[in-house]
Every structure is written in structure tokens, then in C-alpha cells.
Amino acid sequence: MRPNKRDELVRNALQVFYRDGFHATGMDKLVVETGVSKTSMYKHFRTKEELILAALRLRDESFRISLLRQIEEMAHSPADRLLASFDALAQWFEEDGYRGCMFIKAGAEYQESDHPIHLQAAEHKRLMLDYFTDLARKAGAREPEKLGCQILLLQEGAIVTAVLLKNCEPARDAKAAAQVLLDQALA
Amino acid sequence: MRPNKRDELVRNALQVFYRDGFHATGMDKLVVETGVSKTSMYKHFRTKEELILAALRLRDESFRISLLRQIEEMAHSPADRLLASFDALAQWFEEDGYRGCMFIKAGAEYQESDHPIHLQAAEHKRLMLDYFTDLARKAGAREPEKLGCQILLLQEGAIVTAVLLKNCEPARDAKAAAQVLLDQALA
DNA sequence: ATGAATATGTACTGATCGGTAAACTTTAGC
């Protein structure tokens, strides 16, 4: 268990950053919430920013891996998988402690477009876009880049709407929209 | 010019909050950037939170008013106006200093769903949803609530995607998607 | 069992946080 304390730190810090935000989470709060001493934190990461970047890297990995696995279990054709991504979204929204997309929030708190945290958030979205575009291409869509982007737009829209509007079901309406767009792109 | 200093404060503070974020903007920075003394600020607003709420109120008003006017100038039928909203979006994305939606960011920095700032951000989105739903109804859509929500999802998705992904044109793809959804809802 | 790496607690730095106190100056209505 040599480097595991570091991973444990990143894992727990990730939860706190996701729950409370980046600027609102001080290093002293992290000491309390993660159980890792401040001295140890600064042995592993030279700055708070580096710790945030590590947390975002972990989030990107675990989020995308589990999302893709979910999708691939639920559906098998590329077209069905595009649609299934919205069912995965709906499940996510129902989870306790759902607080929207960590990368949208990171981009919102670190707005300069050349900031490392902003860049890492952008990279995550680019990977998501690539995944949807790939599925659209495999599904035989006429303009896969366009359909992939539209699927992404619906997802991002649903994610932020699910945070702010409790009275509507964005995942359902987004899926219905995706179905229409998909039909039209395959016709 | 009695109460105008207050309005000037709110107007300038709004710009700084939008540019730099809420937690990242301290009251001392606002003194420098707005030219209003700290004592005066606290004469007008008892807390930073009240100042933020006033800034958000102003933003909601001016943003919605100018957006609706733009839309109503560009198009005249309800259906065309739904589509024109994406042209207004595209123009917004091109503006210098575009930094996404202030209310999405407010909801991201103040995440507790009963927080006054979170509630105010949610109220803005609800008003936007109502507007689109109303247009969808007037356009004769089969399920106006559904179409209104889908338009909103595309808009929100485009807004956050325009912040993070510089290499694609979310407003264009969102408009094309809206066109398809609209056709299908009117058929 | 020992040595080296890794962890810890405590105490601290200077800067900044939101917010206040008090004394002084400007502005505007009568």
C-alpha cells in the first residue's frame, strides 16, 4: 500500500470538489474530509491546482469508462447505443448527490481558455464528442460529425437542465429528440 | 443621480462576476473595478450574496429583454422565432468576452438547491423554458411542452459547448436539430 | 532489528476573505 494513500487522497478530494466546488473547497477542508494531512498532500502535489488536475483526470477516466460500459451493456448496435446513452444519463440524474457535470463546472470556475484546468475540461468534452461521432459514423449517419455534435448538445443541455429545473425530465425529452435526429440522419 | 450609483455598482459588478466568477471575485477587487467604495457597497447591500442576487436580477432582465427583442426583429411567425433564437445564440457566441451563461455558472458555484442564488438561476431557466414552450404552442406543435424543453436543451447544450469546444459550431448544429424537431412536431 | 521512505501533528507565514468603524467630503433639495 505504498502509493495508495495518494490515490485515496485524489478519490476523496474528487468527491469534495464535486460536491462543494473548487474555489469553495479549501485545503484545510480537504484535510478534514479526506483524513490526509496537509503535509502529505503537499508531498504528492505541489499546488492545489495539481491536485484538482489529478482529480479531474480520475473523474474523466472513471466517468467515461463506466458510461461506455453501461451503454455497451444496454445496447449493441451503434444506433441503439446512441439512444441508450440517454438512459444512462437518466440513471445518473436520479443518483443521490447528483450535481451536474464536473467538467462543465471546472470550465465555469476556471474560465481562461488557456488555463490547465479549463483545457482538461475541454479535453473531456472532446473525447465525449469523438465517441458520439464515432457511433454516428458506425450507425451510418449521413453527416456523422453533425449528428455526433447534436447528440452531445442534447446531453450537455440535459445535464445542466437536470441541475436547475427539477420539474421536467430532460433525459426523456433529449432521448426523444435524439431518436428523431437519428431517424432523419439514417433515412 | 441619487440612486444611480447603486445601479452603476450593480452593472459593473455584473461584468466582473461574469468575467471572473463569483467566489473568485472578492469585494476588494470590486472596489477597484467598479470605483465604488466598500463602505458604499455595504450601504446598498448588506452582504456579497445580496449584491450577487441584484447582479443576477439585472442580468436576467437585460439578457431576456434583448434576446426576445432580437428574436422578434429577426422573425415573425412563432416557428421562425424558435429557429431565430439559435441565430441570436450564434451572434452571442461571437462576442468578445463570451463566457457562457451566467446562470449556469451561478448554479454551478452555489449548488445547494435551496440556496437563494441557485433558486434565482433556476428561475431564469424556467422563464426561458416558458418562452420556448409558448412559442411551440403558438406554432401549433403537437406536444408544446416537449418541444419547448427540447429547444431549451439544445440551447443550453450549445451554450456550454461553445465555451469548451472551440473547434465546432454548436449554434449551427443546434439550429439544424431544432429545424428537424420542429418539422416533426408540426407534421 | 535497522534504515529509508512515507506518514503525521502542530505551528506558522503573508495574503486575502467578507464585513465594520469612524471621521471627512461631496452632493442635492429647500
Add this chain to the structure above:
DNA sequence: GCTAAAGTTTACCGATCAGTACATATTCAT
């Protein structure tokens, strides 16, 4: 021209910010 409101400067409060120093304790491979 006087009065009172509204604005200002300057200095301050205790708390918290990110980050560091240092001495001690725990862990682990040999």
C-alpha cells in the same frame, strides 16, 4: 446657504486562504 443624505478614505476586525517548516511517528523491505 444650510442641512442632511450619500459618498469617500483609511484603518481595522477575525477568519480563512494556499503553502511551508520542523520535529515526530509509522510503515516496510531487507
